[in-house]
Amino acid sequence: MQSVPPVRVRSLNHQTVRPGSDFVLYWMTAFRRTRFNFGLQRAVDWSEELGKPLVILEAVRTNYRWACDRFHRFIVDGMIDNAKAVSKTNATYLAYVEQASGEGSDLVRTLGQNSCLIVSDDYPCFFHPAMYERIARKWVTAIELVDSNGLMPMRATDRTFTVAHSYRRFMQKEIPSHLTEFPEEEPLKRLKVKKLKSLPSKVLETWPTLCDGSDSTKLSKLDMSTLPIDHSVKPTGERGGEVEAGKVLERFLTKRLGDYSEARNEPEQAGSSWLSPYLHFGAMSAHEIFQKLTDKIGWDSSRLSKPNGKMNGYWNMGENVEAFVDQLLTWREIGFNMCSHEKNFDRYESLPGWAQTTLEEHAKDPREFVYTQEQFEQAETHDELWNAAQRQLVREGRIHNYLRMLWGKKILHWTASPQEALKVMIHLNNKYALDGRDPNSYSGIFWVLGRYDRAWGPERPIYGKIRYMTSDSTRSKFHVKQYIKNYS
Numbered sequence: 010m011q012s013v014p015p016v017r018v019r020s021l022n023h024q025t026v027r028p029g030s031d032f033v034l035y036w037m038t039a040f041r042r043t044r045f046n047f048g049l050q051r052a053v054d055w056s057e058e059l060g061k062p063l064v065i066l067e068a069v070r071t072n073y074r075w076a077c078d079r080f081h082r083f084i085v086d087g088m089i090d091n092a093k094a095v096s097k098t099n100a101t102y103l104a105y106v107e108q109a110s111g112e113g114s115d116l117v118r119t120l121g122q123n124s125c126l127i128v129s130d131d132y133p134c135f136f137h138p139a140m141y142e143r144i145a146r147k148w149v150t151a152i153e154l155v156d157s158n159g160l161m162p163m164r165a166t167d168r169t170f171t172v173a174h175s176y177r178r179f180m181q182k183e184i185p186s187h188l189t190e191f192p193e194e195e196p197l198k199r200l201k202v203k204k205l206k207s208l209p210s211k212v213l214e215t216w217p218t219l220c221d222g223s224d225s226t227k228l229s230k231l232d233m234s235t236l237p238i239d240h241s242v243k244p245t246g247e248r249g250g251e252v253e254a255g256k257v258l259e260r261f262l263t264k265r266l267g268d269y270s271e272a273r274n275e276p277e278q279a280g281s282s283w284l285s286p287y288l289h290f291g292a293m294s295a296h297e298i299f300q301k302l303t304d305k306i307g308w309d310s311s312r313l314s315k316p317n318g319k320m321n322g323y324w325n326m327g328e329n330v331e332a333f334v335d336q337l338l339t340w341r342e343i344g345f346n347m348c349s350h351e352k353n354f355d356r357y358e359s360l361p362g363w364a365q366t367t368l369e370e371h372a373k374d375p376r377e378f379v380y381t382q383e384q385f386e387q388a389e390t391h392d393e394l395w396n397a398a399q400r401q402l403v404r405e406g407r408i409h410n411y412l413r414m415l416w417g418k419k420i421l422h423w424t425a426s427p428q429e430a431l432k433v434m435i436h437l438n439n440k441y442a443l444d445g446r447d448p449n450s451y452s453g454i455f456w457v458l459g460r461y462d463r464a465w466g467p468e469r470p471i472y473g474k475i476r477y478m479t480s481d482s483t484r485s486k487f488h489v490k491q492y493i494k495n496y497s
């Protein structure tokens with residue numbers, strides 16, 4: 010029963026599987042999709058092995074930090090897609106949108122009591138690690154966590170990497186063996202075990218709003234105004250879910266990939282893939298992106314060169330495709346490496362020593378502008394380009410990548426201390442960005458403060474040896490007039 014590479018599977022609590030129980034439970038918490046998902050694939054394996062029906066539970070709680078209409082809408086859009094996809098198979102799909110804080114806290118444990126085991130998603134960031142640690146100590150049902158985060162399994166190494174080129178070198182050496190181990194495109198298609206006849210009555214009585222996927226209209230009509238979440242962060246109009254994710258990928262591959270390396274840096278062009286929200290919510294997998302991309306350009310692994318630790322040359326895919334693959338496989342996955350191995354990945358103390366030293370040496374430098382978190386949030390700085398970026402974040406849940414770097418660097422410049430800058434960046438990024446609360450969020454925010462970077466000269470006030478960026482240099486490099494107008 011090893012269709013999922015063992016390096017991607019771990020037992021959370023070392024309890025014994027109960028073959029005599031009613032069903033296998035797949036608790037979908039991070040890889041919110043039915044395609045290219047090792048977690049779901051593992052659950053299908055178990056269901057077939059034990060001859061027990063498969064039940065998939067996808068839930069969204071109300072009391073996680075930054076819960077708001079924007080993220081709920083994106084997640085519920087995905088639930089609608091998942092409900093439809095599962096309804097064509099032998100599995101049972103249950104969606105649960107918590108109505109009051111804490112109301113759903115015992116649902117999974119109760120369902121678990123009737124299940125042979127629980128298979129769930131091994132995500133190294135946000136509330137997931139603490140939640141699994143809590144559960145591991147208390148629950149008696151066997152729980153397996155499966156890593157379907159990226160092409161490099163998180164446990165392929167024990168070490169963290171301080172700069173991108175050392176991670177890239179490691180990745181280039183290791184990746185060939187993982188290119189032969191892709192998740193199945195639609196694992197549910199091979200599920201032969203019959204559908205579960207009925208759910209435990211205690212579950213249905215206690216959680217009457219639990220929605221059987223065959224009736225996904227309930228999800229479409231969901232009224233979020235009564236939920237105890239932040240209603241000021243509005244949906245962006247961007248649809249979530251795996252169906253939309255597939256369209257976004259297709260659009261990128263056919264229209265934008267061709268001049269990605271130049272266009273991605275232009276604030277006034279939509280030159281990048283815009284896949285990060287779908288990757289974050291698990292509606293799209295890095296494996297599917299890689300597979301569709303290589304199919305499109307007719308690439309196979311016989312074209313790999315010797316590892317060189319560089320962005321270009323190793324893949325033999327051409328400049329634009331290699332630039333994109335570097336974002337997906339180096340910059341995205343170095344973040345998963347950090348979060349899975351460094352418990353303090355979101356703490357100031359996890360910055361490299363040189364960065365902490367230089368920031369400390371400049372902590373008392375006079376600051377011409379010091380803004381509070383509220384002033385940043387309301388886009389009330391003296392800099393119209395920065396304000397435009399912040400308004401884009403609030404309205405659309407995203408900021409163009411180049412401006413996102415500037416956005417962070419200026420928060421460092423205009424706060425009372427680097428610790429305060431970190432706090433402001435984490436709050437604003439995670440409160441508004443659709444792709445926030447992700448390993449990439451911490452890579453980007455900590456990059457502003459020196460992670461994955463080197464010391465730069467000349468030493469400057471406030472920044473010390475940390476890389477420096479200004480709005481004026483951004484204005485001189487890129488066309489930003491229209492951008493500022495759009496978000497004025």
Ligand SMILES: Cc1cc2nc3c(=O)[nH]c(=O)nc-3n(C[C@H](O)[C@H](O)[C@H](O)COP(=O)(O)OP(=O)(O)OC[C@H]3O[C@@H](n4cnc5c(N)ncnc54)[C@H](O)[C@@H]3O)c2cc1C
Nearest residue numbers: 281282283284285336340341410414417444445449450453
């Ligand atoms: C201060 C700051 C905060 C950031 N916060 C986030 C965040 O919350 N979530 C997030 O996904 N990214 C974050 N990033 C990284 C980057 O801005 C986004 O990943 C990228 O802009 C997403 O757009 P895209 O999907 O069109 O990217 P593309 O250019 O199309 O890249 C494809 C994928 O590669 C990955 N990727 C691209 N650039 C980076 C990068 N610099 N670092 C890590 N992975 C990358 C993403 O998964 C992205 O979806 C942050 C960067 C900075 C400087």
